Amino acid sequence: MMNSLGACTLALISGLAVAQTEPHIEQISARLTPNDLKADVSFLASDLLQGRATPSHGLDIAAEYIAAQFRRAGLEPAGDDGYFQTAPYENVTPKVEGMALTLEMAGVTIKADPESMAMQQVFAADFSRVGLRKVRVANGASLGAVLPDQARGKVLVLDFANPKMLMPTMLELAVLANRVQPVLVVVLRASGLPRNMAAGLREIPYASSTPVILVWDDAIRVALSSEEANLADATISIHVPPPTVAQLKLRNVVGVLRGSDPTLRNTYVLVTAHYDHLGVCGIGDGDHICNGANDDASGTASVIEIANTLSAQSVRPKRSIVFMTFFGEELGLLGSRYYATHPIFPPEETVADVNLEQLGRTDVDGASSVGLLNVTGYDFSTLTDVLRKTGEAAGVQVVKNEQMNVRYFGGSDNQALAELGVPAHTLSVGYAFPDYHKPGDKWPKLDYNNLAKVDLAVALAVFRVANSVETPQWNRDIPNTQSYVKARQDSLSKP
Numbered sequence: 001m002m003n004s005l006g007a008c009t010l011a012l013i014s015g016l017a018v019a020q021t022e023p024h025i026e027q028i029s030a031r032l033t034p035n036d037l038k039a040d041v042s043f044l045a046s047d048l049l050q051g052r053a054t055p056s057h058g059l060d061i062a063a064e065y066i067a068a069q070f071r072r073a074g075l076e077p078a079g080d081d082g083y084f085q086t087a088p089y090e091n092v093t094p095k096v097e098g099m100a101l102t103l104e105m106a107g108v109t110i111k112a113d114p115e116s117m118a119m120q121q122v123f124a125a126d127f128s129r130v131g132l133r134k135v136r137v138a139n140g141a142s143l144g145a146v147l148p149d150q151a152r153g154k155v156l157v158l159d160f161a162n163p164k165m166l167m168p169t170m171l172e173l174a175v176l177a178n179r180v181q182p183v184l185v186v187v188l189r190a191s192g193l194p195r196n197m198a199a200g201l202r203e204i205p206y207a208s209s210t211p212v213i214l215v216w217d218d219a220i221r222v223a224l225s226s227e228e229a230n231l232a233d234a235t236i237s238i239h240v241p242p243p244t245v246a247q248l249k250l251r252n253v254v255g256v257l258r259g260s261d262p263t264l265r266n267t268y269v270l271v272t273a274h275y276d277h278l279g280v281c282g283i284g285d286g287d288h289i290c291n292g293a294n295d296d297a298s299g300t301a302s303v304i305e306i307a308n309t310l311s312a313q314s315v316r317p318k319r320s321i322v323f324m325t326f327f328g329e330e331l332g333l334l335g336s337r338y339y340a341t342h343p344i345f346p347p348e349e350t351v352a353d354v355n356l357e358q359l360g361r362t363d364v365d366g367a368s369s370v371g372l373l374n375v376t377g378y379d380f381s382t383l384t385d386v387l388r389k390t391g392e393a394a395g396v397q398v399v400k401n402e403q404m405n406v407r408y409f410g411g412s413d414n415q416a417l418a419e420l421g422v423p424a425h426t427l428s429v430g431y432a433f434p435d436y437h438k439p440g441d442k443w444p445k446l447d448y449n450n451l452a453k454v455d456l457a458v459a460l461a462v463f464r465v466a467n468s469v470e471t472p473q474w475n476r477d478i479p480n481t482q483s484y485v486k487a488r489q490d491s492l493s494k495p
Helices: 004-021 025-031 034-044 057-073 140-144 170-180 195-201 218-223 293-311 334-341 383-394 414-418 448-467 479-492
Strands: 084-093 100-105 108-111 117-119 125-136 155-159 184-188 212-215 235-240 244-257 268-274 320-326 350-356 372-375 397-399 424-428
Touching: 025 293, 025 383, 025 448, 034 057, 034 293, 034 448, 057 244, 057 293, 057 320, 084 334, 100 218, 108 218, 125 140, 125 184, 155 170, 155 235, 170 184, 184 235, 244 293, 244 334, 268 293, 268 334, 268 414, 268 448, 293 320, 293 350, 293 448, 320 334, 320 448, 334 414, 350 414, 350 448, 372 383, 372 448, 383 397, 383 424, 383 448, 414 424
Parallel strands: 125 155, 155 184, 184 212, 268 320, 268 350, 350 424, 372 397
Antiparallel strands: 084 244, 100 108, 100 235, 117 212, 125 235, 244 320, 372 424
16 A cells, blocks of 8 residues: 555655646746737737738848747747748739820820729730720619620729729629620720729639739729710720839748657648738828737737746647748738648648637627637637637637637638648637727727737647647548548548
């Protein structure tokens, strides 16, 4: 029979063994502070960085800052250039100088003021005296009524005479252009349209090679308001100089906290966020810097501080944790898609991706989201189960937004990893906030106490996944996951 001293000794040893398995929540909480998160966000979302557009000098400064924080945390660099995974990028800039549009009708020549035009995508063009077809757009059905034989090979002029009518999306214009095949689409609006109206047409990626120009020149607008019979012989000429092309390098920032298990240290859990935003949104008086504090300096700061916190713990998880921030999410997930086609860590050895976005604002989705954490693709994998448990420990409720969780699964950088078969989700406090993609998304509006609490739940979940011999699995019973399940099977079956 074991004596009492032996029993106490065994209990003490057992207690130590448990303690060394996982950091105490108090240890992580003490290191993961609201003030440190505020320091990161306030720098990344400062006016100095001019909104971190892809590409821009502000984006480069942000990348250097993130790399410096990874260096401070003692992470191993994992890129082809230190902490940077470099990607070639062709920056194409339109040349508005020399752009000209001329309307000729009834013996009269009218030249548009270059300050009253805007391009909707980069292109070069030289059209001389091309016939036109004008359509007065009264409602959505007006676009559908245009027939191919009316517009093919002509300049299609869409007259939005009612200034209150919403502009078409780029997808709507692309569908129309692909169907009727004009050489050019001119979107005509009332005078006074701001030059940054282009931003309003970029909601949906463009899918047509037909160029689109917005025109709000008074003389052109008045002339084209004539009845269709008077426009029968009218022609349009346009000159758009070739754009300038610069070869650049963009950078994902990558650091690794190496795991402790001799075998499992060669498997990886990813913690990601995008560090870019929209840059300067518009011109004229007033504030036009889209600082992107919540979207997504909050996620980037969380990656930094979770890395700093977990690297400082005396206990290392079995698997390695990769901390990575992506460029170009706002341009169509460019950085994450580049990583997916040039993975630093084999997809078959990558067990999960926890992507962080819009974690700082609690005035979201029309209510207060203090103490809440949303997961996109909530039911898609068992990773959500881990998050729920660590959320309870941190005082955070992991919730399922029935309307948004599936819709937004493909809208952030987790999608590129999911397509490789890696169980990957995006975590956010909410999906919509008042200053989304606007200059008002500034750092003082974030709730840093709540951000620290949410990050505590995330840090615990990341550590537990990295420290477990079991790995997150896709839910095979959901139709939405079938392509991801197959991708995972394909990746694991590689020789």
